[in-house]
Amino acid sequence: xxxxxxxxxxxxxxxxxxxxxxxxxxxxxxxxxxxxxxxxxxxxxxxxxxxxxxxxxxxxxxxxxxxxxxxxxxx
Amino acid sequence: xxxxxxxxxxxxxxxxxxxxxxxxxxxxxxxxxxxxxxxxxxxxxxxxxxxxxxxxxxxxxxxxxxxxxxxxxxxxxxxxxxxxxxxxxxxxxxxxxxxxxxxxxxxxxxxxxxxxxxxxxxxxxxxxxxxxxxxxxxxxxxxxxxxxxxxxxxxxxxxxxxxxxxxxxxxxxxxxxxxxxx
Numbered sequence: 001x002x003x004x005x006x007x008x009x010x011x012x013x014x015x016x017x018x019x020x021x022x023x024x025x026x027x028x029x030x031x032x033x034x035x036x037x038x039x040x041x042x043x044x045x046x047x048x049x050x051x052x053x054x055x056x057x058x059x060x061x062x063x064x065x066x067x068x069x070x071x072x073x074x075x
Numbered sequence: 076x077x078x079x080x081x082x083x084x085x086x087x088x089x090x091x092x093x094x095x096x097x098x099x100x101x102x103x104x105x106x107x108x109x110x111x112x113x114x115x116x117x118x119x120x121x122x123x124x125x126x127x128x129x130x131x132x133x134x135x136x137x138x139x140x141x142x143x144x145x146x147x148x149x150x151x152x153x154x155x156x157x158x159x160x161x162x163x164x165x166x167x168x169x170x171x172x173x174x175x176x177x178x179x180x181x182x183x184x185x186x187x188x189x190x191x192x193x194x195x196x197x198x199x200x201x202x203x204x205x206x207x208x209x210x211x212x213x214x215x216x217x218x219x220x221x222x223x224x225x226x227x228x229x230x231x232x233x234x235x236x237x238x239x240x241x242x243x244x245x246x247x248x249x250x251x252x253x254x255x256x257x
Contacts, residue, residue: 012162031139032196032206033157036171040163043170052171053207
């Protein structure tokens, strides 16, 4: 899952220094538009939908991995 | 009526928090020395910064591309800057915008995508709600284009740089001044 998230973030933002501890805003300096773009790419890749209210609870890469695990989203 | 001062920094800038307190000092007409001690910053639950020692000073911050901007006023305010860059504009519009906005953008080939985005985000930053489940529940566009008022709030686009869209939202704007940060 980490590798897929890294790939999606790189494709959308060009940022490639992404670890499980990376914070989208603090470390990558992404803004809302970047985050929404990543969400769309993630949804496309996994053919799923993340409710908008949940998007803003996902601050770090580890949050996305845990979110995917809880909802049974698999590679 | 709100007089709005927008301070901007380019790519070579201090950290966001430092930019904010320096701008607060500039807005108050104070020296920059000691600004961090005089202007402590806190954030609301949704992340909107405020100055607990100066509740009459309102601010909103945004960053996009090479720029960081901080808007200051004596009235609550929201601001958003968007660099124009490739993205899944149609998918983002369909997924996150109000159906009225999506219809408008589809009709005009998404040329106003960033104006819709910046208007919406400045609106939710005004309230401090930020982008949440409410983002798609209000529309800043009608069949004829982007609205200048939504729910009694004024939306004003401010010319900034080529390939950027900047929007300010407050109750009633009297003036907008763009000032380089120090």
